[in-house]
Amino acid sequence: MTIQQTLNSFRTGPDETGHFGNFGGRFVAETLMPLILDLEKAYTEAKADPAFHAELTSFHTHYVGRPSPLYFAERLTEHVGGAKIYLKRDELNHTGAHKINNVLGQILLARRMGKTRIIAETGAGQHGVATATACARFGLKCVVYMGAVDVERQKPNVFRMRMLGAEIVPVVSGSKTLKDAMNEALRDWVSNVEDTFYCIGTSAGPHPYPMMVRDFQSIIGKEAREQMLEREGRLPDSLVACIGGGSNAIGLFHPFLDDASVAIYGVEAAGHGVASGAHAASLNGGRPGVLHGNRTYLLMDADGQIAEAHSISAGLDYPGIGPEHAWLHDTGRVTYLSTTDSEALEAFQLLSKLEGIIPALEPAHAIARAVEIAASKPKDHLMIVNLCGRGDKDIFSVAEHLGGME
Amino acid sequence: MTTRIDTRFAALKSEGRAALVTFVMAGDPDHATALEIIKALPKAGADLIEIGMPFTDPMADGPAIQAAGLRALAGGETLHSTIDIVRAFRVNDTETPIILMGYFNPIYIYGVETFLKDAKEAGVDGLIVVDCPPEEDDELCKPALKAGLNFIRLATPTTDEKRLPKVLSNTSGFVYYVSITGITGSATPDFSKVATAVARIKAHTQLPVAVGFGVKTASDASAIAKGADGVVVGSALVEAVRKSLDADGKATSKTIGAVTALVSEIAAGVRAVKK
């Protein structure tokens, strides 16, 4: 399947019809088609406008706190006894995750388009919090769709969103998690086409979302690249990031895709184990299909009915993956691994104890595999792990899993 | 190529009335009852039949049709058994047009070519696949036309003058005008705007225009029949199924009659309008 040698660049996608190879596209109802064409046009114009970038950069600097540090995890490195592990500290961003990078880009775009009402779907609640935050900052009405199951397991974020003035709509259809929240957001958009902007939280959905979200998240990889060159005088040897829909991962990976010396690892959520059937690993345990506006790898049954994903982490609990990752998987440029719930819980504790950094459960999945890969590498191997979120939102559910806080 | 859909609309035009297009979900509340409902529709007054192909994630549907799909899936309905329904219907009815309506993924997983072949052989006349806009015509629309099936496209209030020709380009059978920007079953359309919209579409095409979303009663149907070539009713029928079920969600002796009674009532509304 590897066609890596024959491609000149991995950074040119998508094509003008929104495809990454055979993946991606625009599989949406006719009502939405004019809206996503409009969005594509507005985004293309904004992308070419220096004023748009200047405004975004200013908010990155003064509101989000970018650039986020590239931190040498000395004690974790010592503990592992292999590669030199650096953490890209996007958990230090305002609102506690990488999600704000994308949200600010989209909200500035929504303002340019004259939209006054913002809708979003959220799983862990990090994207919902980031969207509610930006909406508060710009005085926009904000409605967040969240699976009823996730409302229960991510309570602190539900409270934060309410504080920020957002309306939370618990979604009770289907599996009551992220995919259903996305269905419900799409239904809202179909019903409110005039004033509403749909701020998608990951690099999935119909074109141009996967491209646009990737572009906004690529600030992570651009900074990491410069920071590593400054610190070590050369590029990293490997990158590791967790994958829900794939936005933090593609943000870190994209600027490095054409550097053949950089090994790249995406980490899916294996839940109770890929063999158990209760997981969220679309690449490792799914196959290509069409959902939420694009063709990508999906979890489904033999009849093409979408299966429920399972992960301890609400942010990874999605039965699909962004189309660019599907393509990077098939071309062999990126290696996709997976981490189980219990491995993620261990990594969560390991990083907390060794580095004084409580990670979100999502990047804990990346940490688990990073530690394993690093152990097999020489001491001069440079690794960057995307620490894309902090664990404050997870402490209560982790405590439940570990049996108390004593 | 002339399909049963073309023939039926032409016949109704010479009769001087609009068509009643009825939507029910395959496998709802169970496979056998759904087949009996579908068999009973023509006599109750349905001129064309749309059969929903159940899907776990129906992005453009409201709660009523979502729930109908989930009832069908819980009962084990598959795309294969949905095609079986059409085959069984055709044993006694070779004239009523049948349209399968749903989402792309189950078809994609079935295999587009195999699906088209099986559907055509079973007696399907047309397809409405909500998440296949003109931009994705190579996926299903063009192969369907080649296989001799009509591909019926949705036009919506957001489909402006500039976009209409694109939406109409590979459409055949009829045009399905979705009278509201919204999901199925959500709102009652502003009937005065519907006639204008139909006229707008007719300026671009010879095809019949059927109007749906939000039709619940005979008088809704009459109001739409005045300006359109067809009236589509869906959520109201699916709700009639749901209301007829017992506490465990199983069909009762009332289920089939509940649907046919509503169809007869709405058919009277359609037929009351002479053109």
Ligand SMILES: Cc1ncc(COP(=O)(O)O)c(C=O)c1O
């Ligand atoms: C901290 C964190 N990391 C990762 C994810 C997964 O999303 P993505 O794969 O788009 O980065 C989420 C989603 O909620 C998150 O909150």
